[in-house]
Amino acid sequence: GAGVSQSPSNKVTEKGKDVELRCDPISGHTALYWYRQSLGQGLEFLIYFQGNSAPDKSGLPSDRFSAERTGGSVSTLTIQRTQQEDSAVYLCASSLERTEAFGNEQFFGPGTRLTVL
Amino acid sequence: AQTVTQSQPEMSVQEAETVTLSCTYDTSESDYYLFWYKQPPSRQMILVIRQEAYKQQNATENRFSVNFQKAAKSFSLKISDSQLGDAAMYFCAFAGGTSYGKLTFGQGTILTVHP
Numbered sequence: 001g002a003g004v005s006q007s008p009s010n011k012v013t014e015k016g017k018d019v020e021l022r023c024d025p026i027s028g029h030t031a032l033y034w035y036r037q038s039l040g041q042g043l044e045f046l047i048y049f050q051g052n053s054a055p056d057k058s059g060l061p062s063d064r065f066s067a068e069r070t071g072g073s074v075s076t077l078t079i080q081r082t083q084q085e086d087s088a089v090y091l092c093a094s095s096l097e098r099t100e101a102f103g104n105e106q107f108f109g110p111g112t113r114l115t116v117l
Numbered sequence: 118a119q120t121v122t123q124s125q126p127e128m129s130v131q132e133a134e135t136v137t138l139s140c141t142y143d144t145s146e147s148d149y150y151l152f153w154y155k156q157p158p159s160r161q162m163i164l165v166i167r168q169e170a171y172k173q174q175n176a177t178e179n180r181f182s183v184n185f186q187k188a189a190k191s192f193s194l195k196i197s198d199s200q201l202g203d204a205a206m207y208f209c210a211f212a213g214g215t216s217y218g219k220l221t222f223g224q225g226t227i228l229t230v231h232p
Contacts, residue, residue, distance in 0.1 A: 031218060035220075042225065043208065043220075043222035043225075044222075045220065048217045048219050055217060056217050059219075091160075091162065093162070103150045103167070103169060103218075106162075106218070106220065108154075108163075109161070110160050
C-alpha cells in the first residue's frame with residue numbers, strides 16, 4: 001500500500017518568503033506528526049495532530065510556523081517570512097491511534113529539504 | 118523532559134560481523150517505549166525494533182536485538198551478521214507519559230558496513 005508522501009521533495013526559497021510543505025499520511029492513520037531534522041539541532045518534534053486538532057504544538061519554534069490538517073488526512077506546514085535558520089529537512093510521520101498511544105509505530109515520509117538563501 | 122543520548126557518532130563493521138550501538142536515556146516516566154529507527158540515504162526513517170519498558174524480555178527482530186537495562190537507563194542495539202544494506206544512520210528514540218506518542222530522538226549513529 002501507499003506510504004506517507006511529502007511534497008515537494010526539495011524547496012529552495014529566498015529569505016523572507018513564505019513556504020508550504022505538504023504531507024499525505026497513510027490512509028486511516030489518525031495521528032500525524034511533524035519533525036525537523038537539522039545539522040545543529042538534530043531531530044526535533046514540531047507538532048502533533050489527532051484527527052484535525054493539534055493537542056500538542058509545543059515544538060513549533062516561533063509564531064512564523066503554523067500547521068493545519070483537513071479531513072483527518074492531508075497536513076500542511078507553513079513557514080512565514082523564512083529565515084536561514086529554517087533550512088532543514090522537514091519530516092512527517094503518521095500512525096494508528098491506539099489506547100497505548102505512545103507505543104505506536106510511526107511511519108515516516110521521505111521529507112522535504114528546505115533551503116533558505 | 119526526556120533526553121536521549123547516543124555517544125557514538127560513527128561506527129563501522131565488517132560484513133557478516135556483529136556490531137552494537139549504544140543509547141542511554143533519562144526520564145522520570147514509569148511507562149514508556151524505546152525505539153531504534155534506521156535512516157538510509159533516501160531519508161525515509163524505518164522502524165527497526167521497539168521495546169516496552171514494562172517488558173523485561175529484550176526485543177528481537179531477526180538479526181536485530183536490544184539489550185534493555187531499565188535501571189541503568191540503557192538501550193543498546195545489536196546487529197548480527199551485518200549486511201551492506203544495514204549501512205545507515207541509526208536513531209534511538211523515546212516516547213512515553215503524556216507525550217501523545219511524540220518521539221524524542223538521540224543524535225544518531227552513522228553505521229558503515231565494509232565488504
